[in-house]
Amino acid sequence: MTPPVEEPEPDHLTTKAPSIAFPLTNSPVPPEPKTKEESEAKKEPPRFQLSSLNPQERIDYSALIDELGGVVLDKQCFDPSCSHIIVGTPLRNEKYLAAMAAGKWILHCSYLEACRSVGHFIQEDEYEWGSSSILNALLSISSQQKRLALAAMRWRRNLQDRNNQEGSFSGWTVMLNMDRTRESGFRRLLQSGGAKVLPSPSPSLYKGTTHLFAEFSRLKPGDFRVDVPEAMSQGVKCLKPEFIADYLMQEPTPPIEMYYLPEAAQCLPAATDASGATPSRKRKASGDSSKLKKTRLK
Numbered sequence: 001m002t003p004p005v006e007e008p009e010p011d012h013l014t015t016k017a018p019s020i021a022f023p024l025t026n027s028p029v030p031p032e033p034k035t036k037e038e039s040e041a042k043k044e045p046p047r048f049q050l051s052s053l054n055p056q057e058r059i060d061y062s063a064l065i066d067e068l069g070g071v072v073l074d075k076q077c078f079d080p081s082c083s084h085i086i087v088g089t090p091l092r093n094e095k096y097l098a099a100m101a102a103g104k105w106i107l108h109c110s111y112l113e114a115c116r117s118v119g120h121f122i123q124e125d126e127y128e129w130g131s132s133s134i135l136n137a138l139l140s141i142s143s144q145q146k147r148l149a150l151a152a153m154r155w156r157r158n159l160q161d162r163n164n165q166e167g168s169f170s171g172w173t174v175m176l177n178m179d180r181t182r183e184s185g186f187r188r189l190l191q192s193g194g195a196k197v198l199p200s201p202s203p204s205l206y207k208g209t210t211h212l213f214a215e216f217s218r219l220k221p222g223d224f225r226v227d228v229p230e231a232m233s234q235g236v237k238c239l240k241p242e243f244i245a246d247y248l249m250q251e252p253t254p255p256i257e258m259y260y261l262p263e264a265a266q267c268l269p270a271a272t273d274a275s276g277a278t279p280s281r282k283r284k285a286s287g288d289s290s291k292l293k294k295t296r297l298k
Helices: 036-042 055-067 094-102 110-118 143-160 180-192 203-208 228-233 242-249 262-267 279-297
Strands: 047-051 084-087 105-107 173-177 211-214 237-239
Touching (some): 105 143, 203 228
Parallel strands (some): 047 084
């Protein structure tokens, strides 16, 4: 898996946001706070990050957000303090996945165009990547972009239902054992989703660890290497890093058995193939099939 890093994208990938592309049946209205707590929260200005936009769009939208009373967080990596991220095109990069893991609003550029037309920030739902109003208007997006869009909306709804007290990785205590240049991106992504990421791998920490993500082939000679059988014996799920993005993007969650490190296979209670059949079941099924064939030949 390519580590989740924020990379500049070519301009031709940026989805334009003409004001006529997303007509509203009703005039946009400000969100109505339902409780005193929500009313208090609305006093805080929305905090925006921008992703997958060309330089001119960044300048224009940054000025607009400032004019409307919002805050622009001009950072290369995801900032957990943001409330919204404006995305030109959904991409499987660190900033997008981290915003998804944190349950943030991930919006199409047309949201800001609609805000511009009325002079204030409006309700977000119709402009969320993954909403039917956006996906129905952008028929040319790829299947992966659609999957990213739908996953972002699913996690935002799921996490907001929990009052934003958790992230998609809440309850995970993670150990990383990989090249340091790749480790930093995974660390930020996991932390954005509420995981506790240990400072460094150590046998003394196996007992309290829930997940290990490792890339042994990229370690340098002399680097510490986790003893996978020992970690597995203490309840650590020893996985390939690909599980992280797939866990966010796929619904339902893919079978974790598909992502175990090769060194972990011998430690599993019963090895299974992709169909979920154990070797003994496969042998029995094969034997039954052979008997059936012989019967047919008689």
